[in-house]
Amino acid sequence: MTDDIQIFEIQDYDRKSSFTREILEKLPEWFGNKQALEEYVEQVKEFPYYAAINKAGECIGFFSIKIHYQHTGDIFVCGVLPEYQHMGVGKVLYHAAENYFMKKGCKYVIVKTLSDMVDCEPYAQTRKYYQSVGFEPLITLTEMWDEQNLCLIMFKSLVQKAESGKRRASF
Numbered sequence: 001m002t003d004d005i006q007i008f009e010i011q012d013y014d015r016k017s018s019f020t021r022e023i024l025e026k027l028p029e030w031f032g033n034k035q036a037l038e039e040y041v042e043q044v045k046e047f048p049y050y051a052a053i054n055k056a057g058e059c060i061g062f063f064s065i066k067i068h069y070q071h072t073g074d075i076f077v078c079g080v081l082p083e084y085q086h087m088g089v090g091k092v093l094y095h096a097a098e099n100y101f102m103k104k105g106c107k108y109v110i111v112k113t114l115s116d117m118v119d120c121e122p123y124a125q126t127r128k129y130y131q132s133v134g135f136e137p138l139i140t141l142t143e144m145w146d147e148q149n150l151c152l153i154m155f156k157s158l159v160q161k162a163e164s165g166k167r168r169a170s171f
Contacts, residue, residue, distance in 0.1 A: 013045040029122035073101035073109040115150035
């Protein structure tokens with residue numbers, strides 16, 4: 001399936017916003033809060049943005065990312081259309097983001113998602129996805145969002161990956 005898509009870094013503010021809106025509106029289990037959705041649509045304009053485009057030229061998924069303190073990558077918001085989930089699209093997008101972080105010298109990547117202390121099947125799938133690309137749970141913050149939406153921060157180290165790449169390059 002992933003042979004049928006291409007990943008592009010999108011620079012145009014309007015395309016970032018329209019792709020984000022198109023995808024997130026089709027993911028109400030994750031993005032049912034209209035105010036939060038509108039904030040994402042606006043805020044993605046300012047951050048690096050990768051889009052998965054199918055052969056028909058349609059955006060089927062995206063990752064919007066940012067960097068904190070010059071060494072920690074952050075998956076700001078992402079989504080893949082339901083009909084393309086579980087086909088490797090998210091993994092290809094994540095690897096594009098990870099490559100960006102490594103080129104920028106990041107040592108770590110974080111992502112915020114709904115904690116496993118909240119019973120919500122869509123977010124159980126989300127946590128499973130992040131674990132499949134190497135993330136581990138770090139901490140649940142009860143004060144970050146609200147009492148019904150406990151924020152789990154997941155973490156991945158890029159240090160070992162960067163060092164193994166350097167060792168291979170030195171042979």
